Amino acid sequence: MRGNTWSAIDTEAADDDARRLATVMHVAFFVLLCSSLARFLMRHPGAPATPWVVALALALALLYVLGPVLGPKEDLAPRDPTAASRLWLAAVIGTWLTLVVLAPSFGWCAVPLFYTGLRSLRTRSAILLVSLITVFVVAAQVQLRLRFGFDPNLLFAPPAVAAVATAVFIHSQRQAVRLRAVITDLVRTRRELAATERREGALAERQRLSMEIHDTLAQGLSSQQMLFQAADRLWAGDPETARRHVRSAASIAEHNLAEARRFVHDLAPADLAGGGSLGDALRALAARETTDTLRIRFHQDSAPAAPLPDRIQSALLRIAQGALANVREHADATTAALTLTHLDDQVVLDIADNGRGFVPTERTGDGVRGHGLPAIRARVRGLGGTLTIESTPGEGTVLTAAIPLEPVP
Template sequence: MHAAFFALLGASLARFLLRHPWAELGPWVVALSVALAVLYVLPVPHRLPWLFTVVAVWMVLVVLAPSFALCAVPLLYAGLRTLPPRAALVLVTLLTVFVVAALLQLTDAGVDPVLLVAPPAAAAIATAVFVHAQRQADRLAATERREGTLAERQRLSMEIHDSLAQGLSSQQMLLQAAERTWDSDPAAARRHVRTAESIAERGLAEARRFVHDLAPADLAGGVGLEEALRALAARESAHFRVDGTPVALPERVRSALLRIAQGALANVREHADATSAALTLTYLDDQVVLDIADDGRGFDPRTARRGVRGHGLPAIRARAEQLGGTLTIESAPGEGTVLSVSIPSIPLESRP
């Protein structure tokens, strides 16, 4: 549209100079044409005064040289972009009437029906195209906002499930164990209570971290992924090993791997009835792999369903896929389970 404006402005000026070479009004027409071109590209903080200034200069040009009426369509779009819908339609109507009056001055054959019909038709088409495009853009923006909201809700639900909900579940189990052993083994009961207190403290830290930036509390203060996973494994009585040469990972990848480990070990604790579990973090050339293995009762991955809390394996798979990774499950009833999550070490937005 900008290119069309300057092409029409140049053509109108050329037509005037060819038909009226430096006539009495020539310097004024040239000066106003240059002024209109400068105003059109001039960056301004307030669009409304700019619009009326441009339209006013253009109207003066049309009065001096009616052929400049051809520049109306780009100015119509400028008005439609700048003004509210009703005000824009009023401006379109006024400019269309002005263009018709100017074009009628270019003909010597009296009233020309084409000149009476063509400008309003062109203005109607231009307005319809603009309104349609604007509605499509608004629908697209609304769709993207809705999809972004749903994605954010899913992300938050996974964050809460893998941290706060798992912590509350652990506290419940520990307090139930303490209640059962309170009379028979007070020392063990007190240990369960102290452990539940420690988990509650970590849950409070996670809640505060959510309020701050939703990053895992275990990664706060510059703690590395290996150290965070080692601390998590110690709390869950699991083994931890690092293979390969560690590399710097994006924060999103580190957070996702830690959340995946938290969710997987929580599943082991609550459902696997395992005697041992192990975390293995492996650095390859272009990806990082996290394996969570246990010797529990296992399951059939083909018939696994979503848990009552709504997450678990689906949440782990979703986290991996969001970063361009994959989840592989090896398990069978009575044979334990191995979850393997592979995530590219280069984030998707950084790839060529």
């Protein structure tokens, strides 16, 4: 839309320039026509041709006034002349030629007529017409002044004026064509860029939604599945523990339901709804994810000096959910710890476990399956932060996400 607006503004500006030039030429034509008629009447009072000259001058003025209706459009863009435009131009040129034969002083009207011919015809035809008009003017002036002796100006001045006028107009016309081509290319490029941005935005939104679903609903369903499997194994021998697993699964299902409803509204984490703090949300997450086989603790080093932006709180909560999902599904850990640290210029979230560990270069490259670590890395990168993974096989894993509190340029 913006590209279309700029194109319209540029085109209108070019058309305005063309209309101003046309106005100057129209005024010049009528000034020269009136001055030529006045000169004839002053120099040849009572001449037999006077009625014809006056009538033809009025006819020429009337024909010229009809130009906006029958003549070419007031712009510099080359156009194919219409039949009405050709007929109008022929009538104007024919009337003017007759006037010049009767009164050579009307030859001064040739310059505005150059412009009229150049606007009305294609370049080659217009140049031919300008040449014909120039020859006619020179012949008429030379014939009139032969009795006073040869004057080189009468022979060379009209062609020079015609050449300059034609060159200036053709140059302006070609510049206008180039400008329109540039505007067209610019508008097309803007449209392509806008389409590309829309596609990239749609892909980014799809990736964001996939991460949101992975970090919430998918993890909740995975936890429920593990709890139900544990309850099924223990139901006969330890029904009380089995019921506890079922209750935990029901709690997770309730939380997932809240998350699903939140997706419908604004995709904000349910734990942060109602103005809850990130520390409270992480504490609730640790309690909810704690099971008989995995104990999760939460610790907050210090309180924030100011409330964290919603975007950072939401991202850190999702990172914690994704990291705990990896601990639960892959680490075979018995304990995990969430540590939230508020510094002057950044907030740091550590997720540590005592699981089996791994070699980070083997698990964080292009060959990673699933959405866990890639989703976490994408969230951290989107906030201008850094993600550090320290792990050794058999010695557990520490994942650290550091998010700057000031926007990164």
